[in-house]
Amino acid sequence: MTVTFPQKGLPWLLLLPQLLVTAIFFLWPAEQALEQAFYQEDAFGLSREFIGLENFADLFTDPLYYQSMLTTLVFSFSVAIVGMSLALLLAVMADRVVRGKLAYQTLLIWPYAVAPALAGVLWWILFDPSMGPIALWLKTAGVNWNHYLDGNQAMILVVIASTWKQISYNFLFFLAGLQAVPRSLIEAAAIDGASPFKRFWTIVFPLLSPTTFFLLVVNLVYAFFETFGVIDATTKGGPGQSTTTLVYKVFDDGFVGLDLGGSAAQSVVLMAIVGLMTVIQFRFIERKVQYS
Amino acid sequence: MHNLKLASVVVGLSIASSGFAATQIEWWHAMGGANGEKVNEIAKAFNDSQDTYEVKPIYKGNYTETMTSAIAAFRAKQQPAIVQVFEVGTASMMAAKGAIYPVYKLMKDSGQAFDESAYLSAVTGYYSNSDGQMLSMPFNSSTPVLYYNKDLFKKAGISQAPKTWQDVESVSKKLLSSGVSCGFTTAWQSWVQLENLSARHNVPFATLENGFGGLKTELKFNGPLQVAHIEKMGEWQKNGIFSYSGRTNDGAAKFYSQECAMFTESSAGYAGIKRNAKFDFGVAELPYWEGKAKQPSNTIIGGASLWVLQGHSKEEYKGVASFLSYLSKASVQADWHQFSGYLPITKAAYDLTKEQGFYKANPGTETGVIQMTTGTPTANTKGLRLGNFVQIRGVIDEALESVWSGDVDAQTALNTAVERGNTLLRKFEKAND
Numbered sequence: 001m002t003v004t005f006p007q008k009g010l011p012w013l014l015l016l017p018q019l020l021v022t023a024i025f026f027l028w029p030a031e032q033a034l035e036q037a038f039y040q041e042d043a044f045g046l047s048r049e050f051i052g053l054e055n056f057a058d059l060f061t062d063p064l065y066y067q068s069m070l071t072t073l074v075f076s077f078s079v080a081i082v083g084m085s086l087a088l089l090l091a092v093m094a095d096r097v098v099r100g101k102l103a104y105q106t107l108l109i110w111p112y113a114v115a116p117a118l119a120g121v122l123w124w125i126l127f128d129p130s131m132g133p134i135a136l137w138l139k140t141a142g143v144n145w146n147h148y149l150d151g152n153q154a155m156i157l158v159v160i161a162s163t164w165k166q167i168s169y170n171f172l173f174f175l176a177g178l179q180a181v182p183r184s185l186i187e188a189a190a191i192d193g194a195s196p197f198k199r200f201w202t203i204v205f206p207l208l209s210p211t212t213f214f215l216l217v218v219n220l221v222y223a224f225f226e227t228f229g230v231i232d233a234t235t236k237g238g239p240g241q242s243t244t245t246l247v248y249k250v251f252d253d254g255f256v257g258l259d260l261g262g263s264a265a266q267s268v269v270l271m272a273i274v275g276l277m278t279v280i281q282f283r284f285i286e287r288k289v290q291y292s
Numbered sequence: 293m294h295n296l297k298l299a300s301v302v303v304g305l306s307i308a309s310s311g312f313a314a315t316q317i318e319w320w321h322a323m324g325g326a327n328g329e330k331v332n333e334i335a336k337a338f339n340d341s342q343d344t345y346e347v348k349p350i351y352k353g354n355y356t357e358t359m360t361s362a363i364a365a366f367r368a369k370q371q372p373a374i375v376q377v378f379e380v381g382t383a384s385m386m387a388a389k390g391a392i393y394p395v396y397k398l399m400k401d402s403g404q405a406f407d408e409s410a411y412l413s414a415v416t417g418y419y420s421n422s423d424g425q426m427l428s429m430p431f432n433s434s435t436p437v438l439y440y441n442k443d444l445f446k447k448a449g450i451s452q453a454p455k456t457w458q459d460v461e462s463v464s465k466k467l468l469s470s471g472v473s474c475g476f477t478t479a480w481q482s483w484v485q486l487e488n489l490s491a492r493h494n495v496p497f498a499t500l501e502n503g504f505g506g507l508k509t510e511l512k513f514n515g516p517l518q519v520a521h522i523e524k525m526g527e528w529q530k531n532g533i534f535s536y537s538g539r540t541n542d543g544a545a546k547f548y549s550q551e552c553a554m555f556t557e558s559s560a561g562y563a564g565i566k567r568n569a570k571f572d573f574g575v576a577e578l579p580y581w582e583g584k585a586k587q588p589s590n591t592i593i594g595g596a597s598l599w600v601l602q603g604h605s606k607e608e609y610k611g612v613a614s615f616l617s618y619l620s621k622a623s624v625q626a627d628w629h630q631f632s633g634y635l636p637i638t639k640a641a642y643d644l645t646k647e648q649g650f651y652k653a654n655p656g657t658e659t660g661v662i663q664m665t666t667g668t669p670t671a672n673t674k675g676l677r678l679g680n681f682v683q684i685r686g687v688i689d690e691a692l693e694s695v696w697s698g699d700v701d702a703q704t705a706l707n708t709a710v711e712r713g714n715t716l717l718r719k720f721e722k723a724n725d
Contacts, residue, residue: 040719040723041723042724043384043388044361044367044391046388046391130537130551131545131546148538148542148693149536149696150697238539253683255360256360256385257680257682258682290325
């Protein structure tokens, strides 16, 4: 049954605040970026020249742009996979805790309240090659930690810093998902003699798949678009370009380099990527997800 | 009732104060911490010295954030009258002819006495046009020097500070064998190890007088001198003489912890080092390669200057002019120089500081000034004027990092950086032609 309103105006009126917010904060800037991408402009906006697709041509003939795409993919999937597996592990264990459950769960959720840049600074201090406790400890363990020089180590650092925060968020959803799994199913399997491991993989995990799918989307979007604060505070995209993700590049070229046209062209490409990602995920992956 | 009374008093006060409101002048700056407090103090002293104008300093974050905010504000027609812009933003500001109000013109238009020869040419040269007219007012300028740990030097049996890079190498070897884990580290690698290296040896960093001659400039820092230096540093990174510590001045931590015995860093880093070093340290001039230059030339400056933006009233500009004159006063300059470690911008301020015995009481603080003022600046040592310079520095950072990690040899890395940098220069030329 569909709900109908007596007047035509009321639903629109109720929608209006949300539509306004969307128009002002999303559609208008997106339109501006789209327009800007076809112009070359000096920073102060004193002169402006239409250059057609030149900004895009520059972008797609730049080998570093492809490298940045690859970096973004490696980074995003690492953040999503590491963050989700650790959160799932913690959630499964937290689900079993009997005493002090609330305290345990609250503590695990805390990091989510830390601002990304702050999380970045925190890990940056811990891993500082000459005074960071973790770096010094690694040194005694025989690992020469210097993320200023080693691109892979820099990548590990930004993945850790970005993941740490996200674990809490994932944890919360996995925990809720676990609590929604009917006990009767698990008990029945237990009576049939299934081991705890088997019960998890054949019953709990498939039932968690809507949560997992949702989190995968959220985590990828997070890693793609919301981690530039962490990267800026830890590696600033370096060494070389080893931690320059697409979003960091937009920030760096636009905000620091004041190349508005080039940066806008990159944002347009990002918009296209997000659109594509959403379609792929919902068309192909969602089909395999069990919702009930 | 009580609250109502209080409110009426507040309203009354604000009406009263707006009755003879001074003309307000906004000054956006990037000075955090102790320097930021000093900036407020300077503005307050100016405001107290007269009652026609009121300068309002506003902290806008780091250099990049301050410049970007000012540009965004200009586009929205909400720009401040004065904004502090770092030296690498100079070319962008200069190219924005409709946005800036050149300082020499401002001073003339508002009838302020303004004698450009009173300023240190090594400082103002960076911010002047080809006719030698000052476009912005230097505020905080610094130059790279070498800090060294005297205690570690003594332990290794070294009595003298290194003068040349050859000395740095031999001294470092002694230090390493005495148990120190790294010879030297550097802050701001592009500024110190390429831009100032070139100036020190009177070698061009870019064509057309390092960009002073026009937008058609091309990068030149892949010459034999620069390649040899970077190659050597790559070698030193491997054997422990040099230890890379990031693009900014994070290397200070290695110097404080006595991991590295020497540190090439801005002369303005003095206050921080003095506060944090738990050992006796000395300040020496930036080394040069013996045999590559007869006499080391002056180094170039870093730091920032104050730009006046268009779009304000005549009355406000009068206030700006009188504030800039106030800033240039010997007493104000000398105080700022002694407090912050930035270079004095006038000869009078330098002389006053000398007279006050500050350099005697704080050995090492004069090194930067002396090094800056050796000889007359040449086309190669006047400074750099390159568009998109922020990004070019990023490109250089990447190139140098690839050498330090041993991935690429110095020649290839610098060639790539020059090529990528030139693309950025052409882009800037096109946007600003």
